[in-house]
Amino acid sequence: QAVRPLVVAEDVVPQTFDPTQSSQIRTWYAWQLVYEGLVRADAGGAIVPVLATKWTVDAAQTTYDFTLRDGVKFADGTPLAADDVVFSFQRLAEKGLPYAKDRFKSIESVTKVDDKHVRFKLKQPDAGFLLNLGSPFVVGSAILSQKWAQTHDPKREMMGTGPFKFVSYSPNTQLVLKRNEFHWNKDGAAKVADLVIRYMPEQSAQIAALKSGQIDLMFPSAESRLQLKGDQSVGTVQVNSTNTVRLNVNTGRKPFDNPDVRRAISLAIDRAAVAQGAFLGEAVPSAQVPPSYAWAPKMNTMKYHRHDVAQAKALLAKAGYPNGFEVNLNHLAGYATYLDRFAELLKTQLAQVGIKVNIQANQNAVWLDKQNRADYELMDNEYAYQADPLFYLMPRPGRQGPTPPEMAALITRAQGGTAEEYLAQLAKVAQMQDDLVYPDITIAARNAWVSYGAKVQSVAPDATLSRTFLAGVTFK
Amino acid sequence: MPPDAAPPLLEVQGAVKHFRIRAEGGRPGGLLRAVDGVSLRLDAGETLGVVGESGCGKSTLARLIVGLLPPDAGTVSLRGGDIWAPGTAGRERRRQSQMVFQNPAGSMNPRRTVGASVAEPLVARGVRSARADAEVERMLPLVGLNPKMASRMPHEMSGGQQQRASIARALIARPALVVHDEAVASLDISLQAQILNLLVELQETLGTSYVFISHDLAAVQAISHRVIVMYLGEIVETAPARTFAEQPLHPYAVALRNSTLMPDPALERSRSRIVLRGDVPSPMNPPSGCRFRTRCPQAMARCAEEAPRLADAGGGHLVACHLAPVAVVPRREPEAVPC
């Protein structure tokens, strides 16, 4: 049998291949197969060396020195040098999208110490810095070859040190990759010689393709998983993902500036029912930090991220809305069916405390725009995995009311503290966010799956939903 | 015309209608002279018969008279006023004449009942529908139709029935002038007679004027006060009906007379006819000089050079023929027709 590629289906095409130019997680899935960062944060938050073997932090927590790994080569065979690292971060600072840049806001400078050493100077201590640097999705942290980037257009092609080498891309069709023969890590290098990511927007088509052996692996939705369940020839791995569905609340508008109103809304939501109905049972109730993080505050300690209609009504009455009010939900339509169902359930659940929800089904661009212009009241949203857990908790003052000062202080304290205290401090922030129900109301963390055909094995995804596990997949 | 005399009901002066024909696949393009300088007048209560070759411009003349087509040159006036005068004056004048179309099947809206079509001129004048219906019911028997036919669709009627319905429509609003384009062509003779009588009767009581176009010389003579003969867009002869019946002068008119079949089997079996030779010339490319010369049995050299003008041969009998005053074709004895 001729060597055939591993064929993987994805729903959504990547918007760009430039790892500084998109805030869309579905685009990152492509980057992380080709690019790597200096370090990687694993699902538990531990920092693992990748392109850097060692790093040191000074006492002020503002100077990081990285030692680059020996013998690392880009996919075109050129060796990795400190210049490439400096170039990559300069490029980020100059051309990066706000989203990517903001991950590394604290960087003051990146300098080459010598060919093997790079120094990052921060403006102030940033306990999440290494975590951001270690994002498995390499947003902003990907290391590009300076020489290559000057002669190629990184928006249209990729060339990195990762397990795969970019071969070609046909828009809306497929991304063809092959094993990066120069990969520094014999274990981490791709197991299959060729990888094809086929972009198939319709899950039904993916199912049909998987069943007929035309693709090897797909990422089914909860509905698709139901359809695949009975099929013996299809293997499925489930992960309890860190993706959380939330309601953003515009606290800049009345009556949402009143914590009691926010508390009432949160209490009115039956998260178990949402998990059951919207996610077809494949989710768990969640507060700001997904429960799969060991350090996350436990759900049963939550004051307001629980279901209590009576208390919700009382709070509403206290806030001066005994008969409830009307609210518009800026709903992201056409993104995921569970989000649609969530919106519908929300409407019925809030109706029970007298709040009438008008679902405004908006296309992504409109939804985003309303959000960015703070032109909304309630808004459903999904947060994907965040390497730096602070981003689960980060208020976005531009699109909602002012951050309560005590919370801002707590966050600054956590950032300025050491990495060891960081998570404990964040847990405190989370606790405070539950109490104030600010910046958002978190509903649930959903499950995710990888389904694969009979010929494939060693499928080991993790809770981040990162696609890096594809490097480890092999044929039987 | 003395200056104090009332203007005639209808006056056409030098009316010209040319159709521009584009060249196409081997056919030459050019101007088709459908009506080429026609002048005529018609008084109230008078009937003008029009005869002529198929394609000589009779229907086009009819459309010019009723104002369905604007003339390219010349004028059409009703009671002394141009029917194409700008504004409401012209529009008013154009509304005073009616027409019975040559193709009755095409002149009725296929999706409306015959009654609705007949009532149309009344309804358009704002007559209430109940009164209009009553009027239709009164009118249909006059043209020999059963009043029940009002609820029929045009395609449910025979050709003659359709024709009668269009006559009824033309007459119903008592217009000052009605142009009949082959109005009785597809009627049986008894009906034809009935309609002709009806027209005469209406004319006598209401003073209506008619332009009566037909291939049937006998029918034309039965109703007309004056007759004009057209050939290739021009008038070649005009005469009082009686004079014309007795003695047509233009060779073409004579040929028409001679070709007309008589309702007498014995006579028809015995007689032979002068048949015109030659093809009908194209109206796009009429012959020089006299337009009839290519088929005229008496054509001479002069006919090719000089176009004859309408000249009086006495008693208001105008003929456009170089031979006219002298070329008195011996008149056939009137046939004895059993009745």
Next chain:
Amino acid sequence: MTNPDGAAVALPQEPAAGEPPRSGFLADLLRHKGGAFALGVVVLFVLLAIAGRAVAPYDPNTGDLASMLAAPSAQHWFGTDELGRDTLSRVIDGSRIAIVVAFLSVALAMLAGVAIGVVAGYFGGWIDSVLNRSQDVLFAFPTLLLAIIIVAVLGPGLFNAVLAIAIVYTPRFARLARASALTVKTSEYLDAARLAGVGTGAILLRHMLPNVLPSVIVLAALSMSTAQLAYASLSFLGLGVSPPQADWGSMLSKARDFITVAPWLVIWPVTALVLLMLAFNVLGDAIRDVLDPRHATATGPANAV
């Protein structure tokens, strides 16, 4: 005295009063085989749309999560969806939108299109050119794109979606109407009407329109169906009614994810859709038949070539 001629005796005699049998558009339509059936179906759906929730066994928008994706049973004849909502009730509730979309969007498009087409065809000249070109511009947009843009501009919602579909469909009615109007314009009966002194408005209304309508009606029936589908696509893109209001299109677009797990979620809305669309089209054909002056009621086929 005996009648010597047998044939005359055998003549079917008309009723004594001589009254013709009852005729009229509706009577003829009811006598038309397909027409009666289709009209029945349409009326049924209209009634369902009006009665809606009153006849639906459950609240269409709230479900019992305990019985999600339940197969058809005595309790839920058409089964339940993924939120435990009763499919029968949702199908019934969805008929309202189906009817509104079908009738309203096509009626608007037809009204505007026929008016534009007839005016353009009748007057010709620069009016024709201007109307024609502007319709061409609309026409040159892909249907769905134009609808998306219009809804995006107007904002989502049932009536905006209906309006968008109406705008999108206007040019094709205009074209068709103009083409028919052009043939009518050169007909002699129009000359006759003009001579009769019929005003422009009445000519357009009484002569143009009846002759333009038959071809337009078939298109209208087809458009009622495509309007549904266009609406389904719009609501699939989140540009239709706001959830959880049921409409067949979005019910289907969600149900497709469950097609093998809960086929009833697909079957029932499709059945309703097909039934109504079929009825529209058969009704359109029937109306065309009945409007055809050559149509014969008693003997079936009008055109037995």
Next chain:
Amino acid sequence: MLRLLLSRAGAMLAVLFAVSALVFALGSLIPGDLTSVIVGQEGATKEQFEQVRRDLGLDRPLPVQYVRWLGNAVRGDLGTSPITGRKISADLAHQIPVSLELAVLCLLLSTALGLPAGIVAAVHANRRLDVVIRAQLLVAFSVPTFVIGILLLLVGSRFAPDLFQVAFTPWSQDPAAHLRSMAMPLATITLPIAAMTMQMTRSAMLEVLSDPFIVTARAMGVRLPRIQYLHALRNALPPIVTFIGFQFGVMLGGLIVVEQIFSLPGLGRAMLEAISTRDYPMVTATTLVFAVAFVLINAVIDMLYPVLDPRQRPR
């Protein structure tokens, strides 16, 4: 003749010009903003926002943007997608053939199916065969495209795995595989379009079949099939052909759905993607391509008209 062609070309250009201007104008009216799509939801400061807009040239007044775009467009440069960074013309070069092939094949197939079906239905008007034909096609027509597509997917992958091709194989690579990868998408859009063609054909034929010249042909002893398929059809063709032109727009809409379901890298999908990301240059370009196709098809139909109907030939 030349003058006719020139004036026609002029009218076409005017339409395209208006279409592009309209897309541009509408683009600014549509809620939702390219900048937001690019920046994403994680929040950015006002300055950052403005910076992105400046980089994209979106800060300039709309007419200026349009004129600049138009200036480039007439020189054949449709610009670069601000989202993907790819040249739009290069993307189109890949997408147009896919959609064009689908559209043309669909037009041919649906006509090949709908036209005879319509004729047979008309000939048997209101009798059994008519009812059967209409019922079948209209049912197929009433089911939304995406449902048909998915049903075909299910059935196809199950019972005719050979027909079901996930991968779109370009013609150049493997014609046989290419045809197979097109089979199901084609079937999906062809059915409803064929149903419409059938309906229109039926109604046009019915009109013609009651014309007097049909009786003439019968009186001359011409065989019925020949009357129906030649004498009547030739007369019914002009409205049918016009209608098939209308279909084109509908079909392009269908393409969007079908390309989505069958993962075909065509224009429809590109356009949908472009709309949802507010990729204005791409939206404008794809719309223009559709408009060009539409205008061309209709020009061809207009030119066919006099061929089909001698009465329409310029006198």
Next chain:
Amino acid sequence: MNPGPVLAVEGLTTRFRTRRGTVTAVDGVSFSVGRGETLGLVGESGSGKSVTAMSILRLVASPGRIEGGSVMLNGTDLLQLDEEQMRERRSTQAALVFQNPMTALNPVFTVGWQLGETLRAHGRGDASSPAVLQALRDVGMPDPERQAASFPHQMSGGMRQRVVIAMGMLNEPQLLIADEPTTALDVTIQAQVLDLMKQLTHDHGTALLLITHNMGVIARMCDRVAVMYAGEIVEEAPVDELFGNARHPYTAGLLQSIPRVDQPRGKLPTLPGAPPDMSALPGGCRFRDRCPRAQERCLSHPPLAEVGPRHSARCWLAQDAAEFETMEMSDAA
């Protein structure tokens, strides 16, 4: 050769079932036409002449139906044939020239093609056959080569009528039915066309059924004449007999109304009243209401009966007179 008549119609009845009731357009019509003979069919407009013609060729379209009678063509009952057998006979054995030439031609084919189609349908040639041009020449079409390449809309009414006539005669049928073939022609052309038809009956033995209102045409062309009124034949006689000795009051009235070419303007004698509504025919004699000599017995329907040699009429009075005459004659004998 077949000794019997070419065409023998017996009791032909055709009805239209419309929304407004049943129209009996042809009601028990019987007549026959022999080889080389010309039978004229005249009558009230709307009396069923065209429908009779269409019924003979079985071309009546729904909602019309032939409900009784037989149409024997050379001894074969056309009404019993299946459609294909009927088709084979159309145009070759029995041809029809339609009343309305404006709409009888297919607008999208050239005239030559349509003529050729008539040949092709019977495997006798096509548009390129010399017979096509000859046929056009025969009907007096100027420039036949050019006209063969023309479309109907490019021709005047008279030219179209000639095309339709040429089409009817192209296959030299044994029976030619011409329905008002010359109404759109001017008299000079009319004469030419009629001569041509006459020639066909002479040379080829074609039986001609000529429907017309023009009594001059009847006089010139016909051997015998049948008169129709309200769906029935009311009188039939040899042409001279009919013109000289009309027995039915309708025929008599008809003949009196003929205007004469040499007669100036004046009132024409006419028949009063309108024909009956064919969807609600009165019992008895259908002409009764308009008949100047109507009597009590006219309330019962008169049969078509012999009133003289080869002369029959549907009138009680005429029959009485005939009885009287025959009695006289037998007495004399």
